[in-house]
Amino acid sequence: MRLILLGPPGAGKGTQAQRLVAKHKIVQLSTGDMLRAAVAAGTPVGLRAKSIMDAGQLVPDEVVVAIIADRIGQADAKNGFVLDGFPRTVPQAEALDNLLAERGLKLDAVIELKVDEGILVKRIETRVAEMTARGEPLRKDDNPEVLKGRLAAYRTQTAPLAGYYDAKGMLKGVDGMAPIDEVTAAIGRILGGKAAGKKLAKKPAGKSAAKAKRAKAKAKTKKVAKKADTKAEKKAAKKAAKAAKKAARKAEAAKKAAKKAARKLAAKAAKAAKSAKKAKKVKTGGKGRPAKGKQGRVKAKARRRLTKAS
Secondary structure, eight states: OEEEEEOOTTSSHHHHHHHHHHHHTOEEEEHHHHHHHHHHHTOHHHHHHHHHHHTTOOOOHHHHHHHHHHHHTSGGGTTOEEEESOOOSHHHHHHHHHHHHHTTOOOSEEEEEEOOHHHHHHHHHHHHHHHHHHTOOOOTTOOHHHHHHHHHHIIIIITHHHHHHHHTTOEEEEETTSOHHHHHHHHHHHHHHHHHHHHHHHOOOTHHHHHHHHHHHHHHHHHHHHHHHHHHHHHHHHHHHHHHHHHHHHHHHHHHHHHHHHHHHHHHHHHHHHHHHHHHHHHHTTTTSOOOOHHHHHHHHHHHHHHHHO
16 A cells, blocks of 8 residues: 655644554655665665765755655565655656656555644644743744744645645545544545455455456447447448449439430431421422322323414
8 A cells, every 4th residue: 555645744644654554564654764764774875865965955856756766665665655744846746656657556545634724833832831831841843933934835835736636536635633543544434445446346256246247248248239230230331332323323224225215216206207298299299289190290291282282
């Protein structure tokens, strides 16, 4: 299980991180602790970080990410880890995403402890007053003004991480002002739901397994049926297109045949009309009078001769 706890200074991240470590057998990764451990171990990254810190400079993101990369590769981090104090900025979150992706890992949840900053400052003021009254020495961070400065830095640098992880659907909010045990229980419910979801996704049990198997078989049957229907539809569409094309060719042929028959009929009619006209001309002798027979023409010719002789 790989987690990130978000929240301003005094929200109780350290307390909840320790409880998560004990319950889930994971390791708590604190940037400061990891830097000191790397420096003490004399690792290449640790030596680089030491030279930077000795010069009074802030350790750059790439060095911090490199130290985290070394740390999560160790055997005790195999079951997972909870990050406390890192990432502090969106660029650090992006670098962490890239680091985990390179190793085939991903975060399980990002839990934000939501608190009222005004109440946190009042708590510090009350604690300082009580410790002073008892004559107890104060720690450096038991200072309202210091806390106000740290809260301002958190709002500027770290608070945008809530929006970054919320956009990824990973952010879960918990009321950090509730009693410690209630905060622990709320975190447990969030992580318990995620663990149950993972278990079911990995291996459905009993009736759920049978139900999942039936659903899978049903989905497969639907897929095969859909494929068959699609194939039949394509075949029918292809056949219809072919028939339509054939009908179109026949219609075009019939149209051409009709035109040809009409032309023949018109030619035949014209020829018949011409023959009829010629026959009429012969019958009338070309003068519009009914023609006489051969004998009549001979007699008429004889009469014209007699008339001329007389």
